[in-house]
Amino acid sequence: MRYPLVELATALLFAGIAALVGLTWALPAYLYLAGIAVPLALIDLQVRRLPDQIVLPSYAVALVLLTVASAGTGDWAALLRALVGGVSLFALYALIFVVKPGGMGLGDVKLAGVLGLYLAWWGWDALAVGGFLAFLIGGLIAVGLILFTSAGRRSKMPFGPAMLAGAFLALIVAAPVGDWYLGLTGLST
Template sequence: MGEYTGPLVVGAVVLGLLIGSFLNVVVHRVPLGLSVVSPPSACPGCGHRIRERDNVPVLSWLLLRGRCRGCAEPISVRYPLVEAGTGLLFGLVTAVVGLSWSLPAYLYLAAIAVALALIDLDVRRLPDQIVLPSYPVAAVLLTLASWGDGDWGALLRAAVGGAALFLVYGVLFVVKPGGMGLGDVKLAGVLGLYLGWWSWGALAVGGFSAFVFGGVAGVAVLALRGGDRKSKIPFGPYMLGGAIFALLAAEPVAQWYLRLLGIAPSA
């Protein structure tokens, strides 16, 4: 697989740039209940349909100097950043997962992670239109990965992981009303499927990291914005960030922790 890793990662980055362009549409339209395929994208200033040559990820924004070709209305820098960020994330995931049957599953996870994190930051909501279909998509893609790899134990781990995270978040939702949104509970099940399929270590690290990242963000909000302990922050981005972090670094983190406890050998 090593000789194909470089070209595979480059291809994944290009694919991520293209997917990122589409995710910009998803992030804008899904919270509004609009179709993501029709009508075609247009300038919000002059209403002119965006030409194909002006829809090349990142490059078009740079060539147009961040303005509409027709009316010179400024185009938010967020658009190329989402495209570039998705491309980078696709490249990182591909470098870790490699050329395998599971790669499509984890690229799908990367794509919805970008969309859901941005939507949650924008409107404090994790839309069912993205989260709920992710269950059957994950089931199909992870089953295909287990079939291709001949590893049905991974699929069992996925089922346990999905149920476990869903249950944990469900209990938190019931025990502490307002502290956890129902959308977070639904998303937890999806993330548990992917983390469990990858490894038990990824499930543990991903589940724990979400609360670490969220806690750090909460402290930062208190310090920088003068909020109080009742200030609410969207938790979805930290759940998703924890899952991606676990995918990229679960094994080193798990080994470090086991060595810290004196369970794993230092070598």
């Protein structure tokens, strides 16, 4: 039963990404992200780790596919933004990993860099919203586990699925959320 569900989830994610991104130069890059998201989430849920065999090659694949997308669109600023975003999100997670030992796994840190590439290529608002949503979704899941299961405050939970969900949700809502926030601050354009 598991295999058909994995295939269905992947197909639905592919369809959603195709509808969101459209037939653009960026589509292969975001389909690749969707392709690794389902196995990463399931593996993290099952064994609480994000395998290097999937995460580490994703840096090279993302860089190649996002470079092709930037070349195809002529938007080299998006590629530079992706590089800065990938390093920034990786650095933020690495800092959390060092400051709060045991609060986050090294796999989460590695995945953060990959997600930072994709989110920042999409836009700065996607990077900010995606980074925030990962912690919001993770926190909501943790509260639910504490309230409705035997989990406690110190229980370990896989964070990769929340990171991935936050990233995909950010691709959808980043622009309106960013506009809303800038409107609140009086900085809207």
